[in-house]
Amino acid sequence: xxxxxxxxxxxxxxxxxxxxxxxxxxxxxxxxxxxxxxxxxxxxxxxxxxxxxxxxxxxxxxxxxxxxxxxxxxxxxxxxxxxxxxxxxxxxxxxxxxxxxxxxxxxxxxxxxxxxxxxxxxxxxxxxxxxxxxxxxxxxxxxxxxxxxxxxxxxxxxxxxxxxxxxxxxxxxxxxxxxxxxxxxxxxxxxxxxxxxxxxxxxxxxxxxxxxxxxxxxxxxxxxxxxxxxxxxxxxxxxxxxxxxxxxxxxxxxxxxxxxxxxxxxxxxxxxxxxxxxxxxxxxxxxxxxxxxxxxxxxxxxxxxxxxxxxxxxxxxxxxxxxxxxxxxxxxxxxxxxxxxxxxxxxxxxxxxxxxxxxxxxxxxxxxxxxxxxxxxxxxxxxxxxxxxxxxxxxxxxxxxxxxxxxxxxxxxxxxxxxxxxxxxxxxxxxxxxx
Numbered sequence: 313x314x315x316x317x318x319x320x321x322x323x324x325x326x327x328x329x330x331x332x333x334x335x336x337x338x339x340x341x342x343x344x345x346x347x348x349x350x351x352x353x354x355x356x357x358x359x360x361x362x363x364x365x366x367x368x369x370x371x372x373x374x375x376x377x378x379x380x381x382x383x384x385x386x387x388x389x390x391x392x393x394x395x396x397x398x399x400x401x402x403x404x405x406x407x408x409x410x411x412x413x414x415x416x417x418x419x420x421x422x423x424x425x426x427x428x429x430x431x432x433x434x435x436x437x438x439x440x441x442x443x444x445x446x447x448x449x450x451x452x453x454x455x456x457x458x459x460x461x462x463x464x465x466x467x468x469x470x471x472x473x474x475x476x477x478x479x480x481x482x483x484x485x486x487x488x489x490x491x492x493x494x495x496x497x498x499x500x501x502x503x504x505x506x507x508x509x510x511x512x513x514x515x516x517x518x519x520x521x522x523x524x525x526x527x528x529x530x531x532x533x534x535x536x537x538x539x540x541x542x543x544x545x546x547x548x549x550x551x552x553x554x555x556x557x558x559x560x561x562x563x564x565x566x567x568x569x570x571x572x573x574x575x576x577x578x579x580x581x582x583x584x585x586x587x588x589x590x591x592x593x594x595x596x597x598x599x600x601x602x603x604x605x606x607x608x609x610x611x612x613x614x615x616x617x618x619x620x621x622x623x624x625x626x627x628x629x630x631x632x633x634x635x636x637x638x639x640x641x642x643x644x645x646x647x648x649x650x651x652x653x654x655x656x657x658x659x660x661x662x663x664x665x666x667x668x669x670x671x672x673x674x675x676x677x678x679x680x681x682x683x684x685x686x687x688x689x690x691x692x693x694x695x696x697x698x699x700x701x702x703x704x705x706x707x708x709x710x711x712x713x714x715x716x717x718x719x720x721x722x723x724x725x726x727x728x729x730x731x732x733x734x735x736x737x738x739x740x741x742x743x744x745x746x747x
Contacts, residue, residue, distance in 0.1 A: 317595065317633070317634060317637045317638075318633050318637060319633070319636055319637055319640065321427055321636075322424060322427055322632055322633045322636040322637075323629075323633060325420050325423050325424055325427075325629075325632070326420065326628065326629035326632075326633070328369075328371045328374075329368065329369060329371065330420075331416060331420070332369040332371070332374070332388060333369070334416045334419050334420070334517075335385070335388055335412050335416055336364055336367075336369075336392065337516070337517065338411070338412050338415050338416060338495075338513060338517065339360070339389070339392070339403050339404060339407075339412065340357070340360050340361050340364070340365075341512060341513045341516040341517065342404075342405075342407060342411075342495055342509050342512075342513050343356065343357040343360050343402060343403060343405075344357050344361075344512065344516075345506075345508060345509040345511075345512035345513065346402070346405055346406075346505075346506075346509060348512075349506055349508065349509070351405060351406075351506075352402040352405060353399075353402070355399075356399040356402040357402070359396060359397070359399040360396055360399060360400070360402075360403060363395055363396045363397065363399075364392060364395050364396055367395055369388075369391065370391065373391050373394075374387050374388055374391045375387075377390050377391060383409070384409075384413075385409035385412050385413065386409070389403060389404055405504075405505070406497050406504035406505030406509075407495060407497060407505060408497055408498045408527060410494070410527050410528045410529075410616060411494055411495045411496065411497070413621075414494050414525075414528055414529040415493045415494060415495065415513065415517065415519065415529075417534075417624065417628065418490055418491060418492055418493065418519060418529065419517055419518070419519065420628065421487075421490050421491075421534070421537060421628065421632070422487055422490065422491045422518065422519070424628075424632035424636075425483055425486065425487035425490075425537075426487070427632075427636055428483060428541075428544075428632065428635060428636060428639065429480060429483055429484065429487070431635075431636055431639035431640055431643070432476055432479060432480045432483065432544070432639060433480070434639070434640065434643040435476050435639055435642055435643045435646065436473060436476055436477065436480070437643075438643045438644075438646040438647045439469050439470075439472050439473040439476065439646055440473055440744060441647075442466075442469050442646055442647075442649065442651075443466045443467075443469035443470045443473055443740075443743075443744075444466065444740075444744075445466070446464065446465040446466040446469065446651060446653075447464060447466035447736060447740060448464055448466065448733060448736065449464050449465040449466060449651070449653050449656065450462050450463075450464055450465075450653075450656060450657065450660060450729060450732075450733070451463060451464065451465045451468070451565060451653075451656035451659070451660065452656070452659050452660050452667065457557075459659075459662070459663050459666065459667060460667070461667050461668075461670065461732060462660060462667055462729060462732040462733070463732070464733060464736060465565075465566075465651060465653075465656065466736070466740070467736065467739065468554065469646075470739065470740060470743045470744070472547075472550075472551045472554075473743055473744070474743050475547045475550070475551075476544075476547060477743075479543065479544045479547050482540045482543065482544070483540055483541075483544065485540075486536055486537045486540040486541075487537075489533050489536055489537065490533045490534060490536075490537045491518070491519050491520060492514075492519055492520055492521065492522040492529055492533065493510060493513055493514035493517060493519035493520065493521055493522060494510065494521075494522040494525040494527075494528070494529045495509050495510035495513050495514075496510060496522070496525050496527070497527075498527060499526065499527045499615040499616070500524065500525040500526045500527045500528075500615065507521075510522075526612075526614075526615040526616055527615050527616040528612065528615075528616045528620075530610075531606070531609045531610045531612065531620055532610050534606050534609065534624070535603075535606045535607045535609065535610050537606070538602055538603045538606035538607075538627060538631055539603045539606065539607070541599055541602070541603065541631050541632070541635050542599055542600040542602070542603035544599075544635060544639075545595070545596035545597075545598075545599035545600050545635055545638065546596060546600065548592055548595075548596045548635075548638050548639065548642055549592060549593050549596035549597070551642065551646075552588075552589035552590075552592035552593050552596070552642065552645075553589070553593060555568065555586060555589040555645070555649070556586045556589045556590060556593070559586045559589075563655075563659065564652060564655050565651070565652055565655050565656045565659065566649055566650060566651050566652065567584065567586075567649070567650040567652070568584075568586050568587070568588050568589065568645060568648075568649065568650070569645075569648035569649065569650060570584045570650075588641060588644075588645050589645065591641070592638050592641060592642060592645075595634050595635075595637065595638040595641075596638060598630070598634055599631050599634050599635045599638070602627040602630060602631035603631075605623040605627055606623075606624075606627060608623075609623055609624065660729075663697060663698075663704075664697045664702070664703035664704050664705075665697075665703055665704035665705050665727055666694050666697055666698075666704050668704070668726055668727050669690050669691075669694055669704070671726040671727075671731065672690050672708060672714075672718075672723065672726050673686050673687060673690050675717075675718055675722065675723075675726055676689060676690070676714065676717050676718065679717035679718060679722075680717060681713075681716075681717050685713070689711060689713045689714050690708075690714075692711075693707040693708050693711055693714070705723065705724070705727055708723050709723060
């Protein structure tokens with residue numbers, strides 16, 4: 313985790329003190345269940361809670377023990393025993409280290425998902441507000457980077473809103489899939505521990521019991537979680553890339569907010585660069601990169617190995633922290649985005665009406681011209697406009713083949729910009745609902 317791209321709320325989920333607190337809760341809840349089943353004394357389970365519930369674990373001491381034991385969970389339980397006393401011998405009965413590690417990891421991923429869902433909600437709120445603000449602001453649509461037909465800027469933002477709505481649904485599903493608990497002992501057979509202990513711990517930790525584990529929780533769950541984060545990151549980059557293109561000097565239809573005292577370049581004082589959206593592009597690449605080791609972690613030897621462990625210690629915090637930061641930056645970018653309708657109109661007018669070519673094509677075919685001929689008539693009048701040799705409307709009115717089928721008034725009717733926006737309300741209802 314790099315402090316520059318880290319928010320404290322997400323970082324706290326991955327701090328050692330948080331991790332050890334979760335480990336303790338797993339062990340203590342398991343002890344409660346063991347006590348209810350008569351496996352350990354009830355007083356011992358109570359002592360575990362009484363002695364360690366509010367303790368601040370000594371991370372340096374745990375690290376010191378681990379340097380000797382070369383085992384993180386054993387180092388923790390040894391330190392816990394120093395705090396609890398003799399009753400600590402009843403901790404970890406019938407459990408294996410993966411029970412603690414995997415259940416804790418899933419708790420952390422679940423908490424991280426909750427923060428990410430809140431982030432997406434902020435992005436959605438910003439997109440919705442700005443989409444309605446510019447619902448009917450005309451701008452040019454582009455395909456292959458070339459002027460196509462008019463859209464509205466509100467529609468551009470509505471596209472993004474729909475995409476992040478899908479992202480939210482996927483993350484809800486990924487959160488559910490990864491929210492499982494395994495307290496099944498060595499190789500996952502419950503040979504030394506009752507399945508009811510797992511059920512108790514799962515309920516206490518806000519998880520569901522893993523139906524079957526092989527000592528480790530199956531990593532396809534985690535692969536889907538990180539793949540979902542990668543897809544969300546791609547949606548972040550898609551919108552960021554759109555903003556970068558719109559901010560180009562030759563386009564300048566929208567622009568990132570430039571604050572008082574902000575500097576765009578160390579060399580050129582005039583510069584106003586799309587640094588936030590460029591930053592989001594880079595951060596998105598990193599989140600996607602974390603999805604690959606998560607997929608490779610699915611493949612473990614037999615009932616378990618720890619080839620996944622080192623990767624997860626990095627990708628767990630890094631992917632969630634990075635996406636958290638990116639989503640919050642994106643929400644702020646959209647909220648403060650500067651929009652220039654005058655430049656949008658100027659760009660719409662640049663091609664002298666060529667954006668209406670399809671309507672003329674359709675009108676000609678409806679008036680009796682073959683599609684092949686209609687395409688030829690329209691294209692031969694469009695090409696000179698590209699070369700700056702006239703405007704489209706005038707050229708069409710002079711073309712004898714076009715005039716065979718369409719009057720001047722009928723041609724002019726097809727140059728109505730509002731025609732392109734007649735179904736904007738329908739699209740908005742589909743995206744945003746009746747409101």
